[in-house]
Amino acid sequence: MPAPLLETKLYVSRSPRVLVPRPRLSERMDRGATSRLMLVSAPAGFGKTTLLAEWLAAGPAAPTDERSAAWLSLDRGDNHPVSFWTYVIAALRTVAPGVGASALALLDAAQPPPSKRC
Numbered sequence: 001m002p003a004p005l006l007e008t009k010l011y012v013s014r015s016p017r018v019l020v021p022r023p024r025l026s027e028r029m030d031r032g033a034t035s036r037l038m039l040v041s042a043p044a045g046f047g048k049t050t051l052l053a054e055w056l057a058a059g060p061a062a063p064t065d066e067r068s069a070a071w072l073s074l075d076r077g078d079n080h081p082v083s084f085w086t087y088v089i090a091a092l093r094t095v096a097p098g099v100g101a102s103a104l105a106l107l108d109a110a111q112p113p114p115s116k117r118c
Contacts, residue, residue: 005086005087005090008073009072009073009074009075009087010071010072010073010087010090010091010094011071012052012053012056012069012071013049013050013052013053013071013073014053019050019054022047022051025051026051026054026055026058029051029052029055033060033067040052052069052071056069068095069095070091070092070094070095070096071091071094072087072088072090072091074087082107085103085107086104086107089103089104089107
């Protein structure tokens with residue numbers, strides 16, 4: 001039986017009350033939202049979490065746009081592949097409920113499936 005998931009890792013972090021405006025980054029986020037996937041990457045302490053939480057709270061740029069995000073906060077305990085992918089699928093299921101069912105079944109299996117060698 002898989003270990004229970006810590007659901008708080010799937011919640012969007014709260015933004016601090018006082019923020020430094022970053023319109024250039026917000027505009028880049030809006031442009032990136034037209035893609036199927038957007039990755040935000042920077043060293044620790046550069047404000048990724050704050051930027052994303054602020055951008056998500058602001059809502060879509062236009063009334064016809066739709067903004068959905070799968071949120072996952074990782075820590076050292078998620079360095080194990082089964083734990084990592086289980087959490088990734090759980091995060092994705094917050095915006096797409098049926099995603100990853102077959103992958104979860106494989107992750108929950110007692111033994112990994114045999115790999116094919118070329």
